[in-house]
Amino acid sequence: MSDDLDDIQAIFFEECAEGLATAEAGLSAMADGDVSAGTIAGVFRAVHSIKGGAGAFGHAALTAFSHRFENVLDEVRAGRIEPTPGVTRVMLTAFDVLADHVAAAQGTSPLPNDAAVAAALDQVLADRGVAEAAPVAPAPVAPASEPVAVEPDPFGFEPVTAIVEPFDPFGFEPVTVTLDLLDDAGPVVADEPLPWTVTFVPSDAALANGGEPMLIVRELEMLGGTITGVDLSRLPSLRDLEPEHAYLGWTISVPGTVDESAIGECFDFVAPESIVDIVRDVAGDAAPAMPSPAPAAVEIAPVVAMTVPTLIATPLAAPAPAAAAATTPVAAPASVSATAPVAAPVIAMPVAAPAARPARPDEAEAQRTHEVAAQTIRVDLTKLDMLLNLVGELVIRGSILADRLSPKDQERVELPQLSRLTREIQDTVMSLRAQPIKQAFSRVPRMLRDLSAETGKQVILETTGETTEVDKGVIEKIGDPLTHMIRNAVDHGIESAEKRLAAGKPVQGTIKLSAEQKGARIFVRVADDGGGIDRARVRAKAVEKGIVAADAVLTDEEIDQLICAPGFSTAETISNISGRGVGMDVVRSNVEALGGRVEIASVPGKGTTFTMVLPLTLAILEGMIVRLAGQRFVLPLANVIETVQPEPGQVRPTTTTGEVIELRGNYLPVRRLTRTFGFADNDAQTPEESLVIIVESETAGHVGLMVDTIDDRREVVIKSLDQNLHPIRGLGGATILGDGSIALILDIEALVGPSAPLTRYPQKGLAA
Amino acid sequence: MSSTQASDERKIVTFSLGEQIFGIDMASLIEIREWDEPTPLPGVPSYIKGVTNLRGTVVPVVGLAERLGWTPSRIHARSCILVVNVDGKQAGFLVDEVADIVLIKDSEIRPAPDVEVGEPSVIAGLVKTTSRTIEAAQGSADGIMVLLLDLDALALTRQLDLAA
Numbered sequence: 001m002s003d004d005l006d007d008i009q010a011i012f013f014e015e016c017a018e019g020l021a022t023a024e025a026g027l028s029a030m031a032d033g034d035v036s037a038g039t040i041a042g043v044f045r046a047v048h049s050i051k052g053g054a055g056a057f058g059h060a061a062l063t064a065f066s067h068r069f070e071n072v073l074d075e076v077r078a079g080r081i082e083p084t085p086g087v088t089r090v091m092l093t094a095f096d097v098l099a100d101h102v103a104a105a106q107g108t109s110p111l112p113n114d115a116a117v118a119a120a121l122d123q124v125l126a127d128r129g130v131a132e133a134a135p136v137a138p139a140p141v142a143p144a145s146e147p148v149a150v151e152p153d154p155f156g157f158e159p160v161t162a163i164v165e166p167f168d169p170f171g172f173e174p175v176t177v178t179l180d181l182l183d184d185a186g187p188v189v190a191d192e193p194l195p196w197t198v199t200f201v202p203s204d205a206a207l208a209n210g211g212e213p214m215l216i217v218r219e220l221e222m223l224g225g226t227i228t229g230v231d232l233s234r235l236p237s238l239r240d241l242e243p244e245h246a247y248l249g250w251t252i253s254v255p256g257t258v259d260e261s262a263i264g265e266c267f268d269f270v271a272p273e274s275i276v277d278i279v280r281d282v283a284g285d286a287a288p289a290m291p292s293p294a295p296a297a298v299e300i301a302p303v304v305a306m307t308v309p310t311l312i313a314t315p316l317a318a319p320a321p322a323a324a325a326a327t328t329p330v331a332a333p334a335s336v337s338a339t340a341p342v343a344a345p346v347i348a349m350p351v352a353a354p355a356a357r358p359a360r361p362d363e364a365e366a367q368r369t370h371e372v373a374a375q376t377i378r379v380d381l382t383k384l385d386m387l388l389n390l391v392g393e394l395v396i397r398g399s400i401l402a403d404r405l406s407p408k409d410q411e412r413v414e415l416p417q418l419s420r421l422t423r424e425i426q427d428t429v430m431s432l433r434a435q436p437i438k439q440a441f442s443r444v445p446r447m448l449r450d451l452s453a454e455t456g457k458q459v460i461l462e463t464t465g466e467t468t469e470v471d472k473g474v475i476e477k478i479g480d481p482l483t484h485m486i487r488n489a490v491d492h493g494i495e496s497a498e499k500r501l502a503a504g505k506p507v508q509g510t511i512k513l514s515a516e517q518k519g520a521r522i523f524v525r526v527a528d529d530g531g532g533i534d535r536a537r538v539r540a541k542a543v544e545k546g547i548v549a550a551d552a553v554l555t556d557e558e559i560d561q562l563i564c565a566p567g568f569s570t571a572e573t574i575s576n577i578s579g580r581g582v583g584m585d586v587v588r589s590n591v592e593a594l595g596g597r598v599e600i601a602s603v604p605g606k607g608t609t610f611t612m613v614l615p616l617t618l619a620i621l622e623g624m625i626v627r628l629a630g631q632r633f634v635l636p637l638a639n640v641i642e643t644v645q646p647e648p649g650q651v652r653p654t655t656t657t658g659e660v661i662e663l664r665g666n667y668l669p670v671r672r673l674t675r676t677f678g679f680a681d682n683d684a685q686t687p688e689e690s691l692v693i694i695v696e697s698e699t700a701g702h703v704g705l706m707v708d709t710i711d712d713r714r715e716v717v718i719k720s721l722d723q724n725l726h727p728i729r730g731l732g733g734a735t736i737l738g739d740g741s742i743a744l745i746l747d748i749e750a751l752v753g754p755s756a757p758l759t760r761y762p763q764k765g766l767a768a
Numbered sequence: 769m770s771s772t773q774a775s776d777e778r779k780i781v782t783f784s785l786g787e788q789i790f791g792i793d794m795a796s797l798i799e800i801r802e803w804d805e806p807t808p809l810p811g812v813p814s815y816i817k818g819v820t821n822l823r824g825t826v827v828p829v830v831g832l833a834e835r836l837g838w839t840p841s842r843i844h845a846r847s848c849i850l851v852v853n854v855d856g857k858q859a860g861f862l863v864d865e866v867a868d869i870v871l872i873k874d875s876e877i878r879p880a881p882d883v884e885v886g887e888p889s890v891i892a893g894l895v896k897t898t899s900r901t902i903e904a905a906q907g908s909a910d911g912i913m914v915l916l917l918d919l920d921a922l923a924l925t926r927q928l929d930l931a932a
Contacts, residue, residue, distance in 0.1 A: 388824070389823055389824025389825055390823070390824065392824040393823055393824050631807065631808065676810075677810030677811065678810060678811070679808070679810065719824075719825070719826045720826075721809075721819070721826060723825065723826065723857075724825070724826065724827050724828055724857050724858045724859060725809075725816075725819070725826075725828045728809060728810065728811055728812065729811065730810060730811065731809075731810070733826075734807070734819060734826045736821050736824065736826075740821055741807060741821065742806075742807040742818075742819050742820065742821050742826060743807070744807065744809065744810075744819075
């Protein structure tokens, strides 16, 4: 049981992570000036979901804080708080604290001190209070001041006794009414607002639809509500009881100080067809259902009955029902006139069944789209891998089968269809694992805000290539290295404002975060425009720490790499950010564990670029199948410039081992990969018997590779070698060809780049 | 270890490597497959014969004899690959011939003396079995000696070597 609960909790935290990412993206967009309703509603929904889940799991601090945050967001959403830069800033800070709260609930960090932010949020709300005095949208409410003089009117007026009857699904914008009425009620409504009576009768199907009513009731309790009555009338005899049906209804009294919209939000995710009435109690009278003929004061006490505004959180919802109400003004007019004298004290906002009907298809549609957007399932990655492997096998068996058929049978339509279907399955499975690297990048803006606050350095972030799709496993593992790289860039890269001014640079530093795919590798770069690596200082520090000998002869690149040495840190004081001597060391070990490498390029005075070169595990690669000493290899097409069939004398030796090819007047180096790999020597082979493929590499420019032949050109599935072995320099992985045999994928950068020993990775495991 | 066995019993699969009979725990065994020339890898020690395709997964094939410091196995008709899983990593071991699957008792395992296999620590112990095939082959009536291979140690020792 507790395991189940833990599982559900785990899902909740995953959802929190997603919610936080959504909220952050939205808030960032707001900070950049996008204050569209959709953006704000997105942030609101994210925070609201976190609150809901937190309440269900009893994370009190998280619930309380997210509730506060949500209040402000709701006001912004409703247009009562202007999302000024100041407000957005407060919300960004609140977001950071919210993230800390989530982490605290997860037990991964201590409970944050949210007092300052909570106060700031309250202040934002308080400021709204002033603005609120001016009616925001009085138009639909105008008739409300004379409730008795009701003609058939866009809104149906109903006796208050009708409130508890089931209404059809209907959503509307109730808030403006309430506020205005309250304002009008001025002297009558006492300092202490009258409590709300909330009637909630979940639909039969609430449980089946996942709209657990208990969660909603608890949420209301969280707002200070008390259950004053339970409607058992629908409860059947025990024998007829369907465990999946919801039979109960509740009457809940919520303190009048609670904003009505806050109550409404509790029902944001309520199942369709449920009944929700929110009624402001008539002065002193706990039973609004039986109002006595009214004194003037009571006349304007607002009663708002609404039915299941499931979509209240979506901006779509409000206009649809409103329009419906306007075009169908017949809502129960008879009862209005008949009961008007009695019902005078009460204004029942929403409309009776007939009016609501026309809105339903729209609403249902809106809801469906809403659900489609949210329909995801969580799958264990290993299951996806297994599926992918099996599909790969299917492809291979399919082609073996095809080979065994006679040519006539091969041409039959079934076989091509089968292979097309198989390929589609393969593509689909593959796409399941690929995720935009945005997910890893999304935590950077917040980090920069924190770092800016801590260091006083102003930093602008420029991000490119966020949509680069990377295997999910890689995305999950680059989070930590990325964090360290960004910290390092702010702490050590970007200079202080004075230094920057003195160097003639803008005060604000710039960090460029980018991702791109090149062949079988993903390049994630963090480039700062700071002072560059102070090599003399790095060297001195390394000598002091005993990492290198005092008389070691080091190239600039070797000195730069010292930054990644374990226990190296040049920070003068141990700051909160870096300086604990683990940062870049962690980056290197994490990246190497992924089968990647870290490259450092630094120009004194101009800045430093750290590049994580990562494998694209499980990605597809377009490649050329070439033969080297008879063995098949995959050459990533992205690297290929052209293919040359050398004429006699076109390839000439330069040194004992070096060769060049003359190409349109230029000389390019030529490598024999068989020699690089130490395979059976084919030095005897003359260049004329071979093909030279000109490849482009980032570090070495254009280089010719000598291969025996080109077999084919096709898309291959990259399989990592380090899953069971270890990364091998020069190889980007392996793939399984149509006949079930394995071809190794060449990593051109590593092969033609600055020479390095072929195996320099730590070797582990059985086959190490 | 399978739950159907008594707690002090275990199944081992025995195989021959040169003159010796080895055994590994059945629990680690994924499958036994025929020898199929693996795809050679560049820049790896010679005992790594290459990689092969195990249902879509790339699995290294290790010449166990060389890995233990002996002369490489000669490939013949009964050569096969034992695919094992240790610590979530899979590897195939080239062995000369798979002999049998036998049930042994933990109490029958004797600690390994310093046998000459290059890396003594990879032998978890010695056990006598009455394996039909091997018995027939060696004409021994009272069972033959099986060297139990410690796969964890086999993986670990190599790391230590590299650290040194």
